[in-house]
Structure formats: C-alpha cells, structure tokens
Amino acid sequence: MAHRDDEIQKVERALIESYRSRSDLQFRAADVTQGVMREIRQKSESGRWDPSVVLDQLVWRTATIAAAVVLAVTVVTVGLIRATPGESEGLLAEEFESAPLYGDY
C-alpha cells in the first residue's frame, strides 16, 4: 500500500530534520594541510600548477583562439567582398549562354 500525500510530507519533514540535526562533532576529519601542501609543492616544482602559470596559459589560449577566429572571419569577409561583383556578372552571362531557350531544341 502506498503512502498518502500528508504522510509523505511528514516523512519528508523528519528527513529534513534528521539532516539539519547532524552534530558538528561528527564532522571532524583528519587535518588535510600536510597532504595538500605536499601535492602543491610537487606540482609547483614541476611548474604545472602555479596559479600565475595557469592564468598565463588561460590568457594565451584565449588570445590564440580569438586571433584564429578574427583571421578566419577576415578571410571569409574579404573573399565574399571580392567575389560578389565579378561573380554575379559572370554567373549571369554563363546562365544566358548555357540555358537553352524555348524552341532551341
């Protein structure tokens, strides 16, 4: 048999109270300072995780991607501007020449 809506609300309230009543005493964990510092020292020595290095890498990556996008947009835009006038004339001429008119067959 399934529970009714008001019963579910009561169980829900009990679960929320259970969660909120957890004592801070049980939240004691071992000191992580030594372990974290050991890892940071190792990575810093190899130069991979230094915050300034990470920031530098981020800046360079962003700049490279931005430059590549700008270059691609410029090339496409210039290509379109150059191609448009000549191409339209050429295409029109080509179309008149190649398209058969009624009665040509």
Add this chain to the structure above:
Amino acid sequence: MADESLPVRGNAAEETDLLRRIRQGETERFADLISRHQHHVIRIVARRVPADQVEEVVHDVFVRAYVGLSQFSESVSLDHWLAGIAIRACYDFWRARKRAELPVSALTDEHHRWIEQVLATQSNDRFHDQARKREAAEVLEWALGQLSPENRAVLTLVHLDGYSVREAADLLGWSVVNVKVRAHRARQALRKLLTNSSRGSA
C-alpha cells in the same frame, strides 16, 4: 538558510594580505589558508559524501582552490568561494560514483519500521526523537542515492540546506532556471520514492 557560505570570523585585511602573498609566490602561506578554512569546508563536504571519503574530497577542494586562486575576484568572501568549490567537488564525486555504477543499498525492515513509527507519531517531542535516529539518516541516504547526481546536489542545497534557488545556482555555477527546474523535479522524485517505499514495494 544554511550558514555554509557565511564568512568565518577573522581579520579581512589579514586575509587579503595572505591571498596577496600566496599569489606572489609564497606557496607555503597556503597552509595558513587551509588551517583557517578547513573546518568550514569539512562541514560542507561531510554532509554530502560518505564519512570515509570526506578527507579525500576536502583535499581535492583545497587543491582546486589553489589552482583557481588567480580567478578569485574577492567580490565574494573566501568562505563563499570555497563553499562553491566544495559543493561542486561533492557533485563530481557523485557523478564519478554513478559512472562506476556502485549498487545502492536497499531499505531494510528497520527502515520500514522507522517510517511507520514516524507516521504514527503524534507529539512533537517524539517526532524530533524519531528524526534524530540512525534510521532517519539511512533512509535519507538511501533516497538521495536513488537520485541523479544533479538532482541530489540541488535537493541537498535547496530542500535540505534551505538555500534559495538563486544562491544554489550561484554555488553550483548553474543557471537559475536550471536549478529551479531541477529543484522541482528532485522534490517530485523524492516524494515518489517515499510514496513507493511502503513495505514490499521498495
């Protein structure tokens, strides 16, 4: 609202100076930062992951904090910033565990009995006693274990910790709309689980 993002007592100027020194390359000073904020981070993590995993996740939080220190803008408190990292680390922990497809424990007779006792309770005092029982924590853990990592993260923040949708979105780094939708769906999923948790159907 939960007090997880509230700043710890301490001298703000002292903390700014500490951050400046670490950023300038005084790596060893990061140990002071860990000592100051460790308890705050442990409290957040211990509510979200199994006891035997707390240390590992807290370790991960401080390593992430060190790596991302250059992105800390000081527009928010360091505690609030660390709370966000801790919550996202816990979310990642459950995502990894879900990928590993570890089995979720089932409800036992004891748990069903606890649910029946809660439903039968009339007085407030007895209700509070029931909520403090070990079975209550186990039923909650069982229910959270059935949810997706996303729903679990949102349900914990919004319904259990009591954060607003906006605050939860800020801590998780998700959009407000996403958190709002998930909060609703997660609550519905929890209610469905509890509805079907009567003896024999769980």
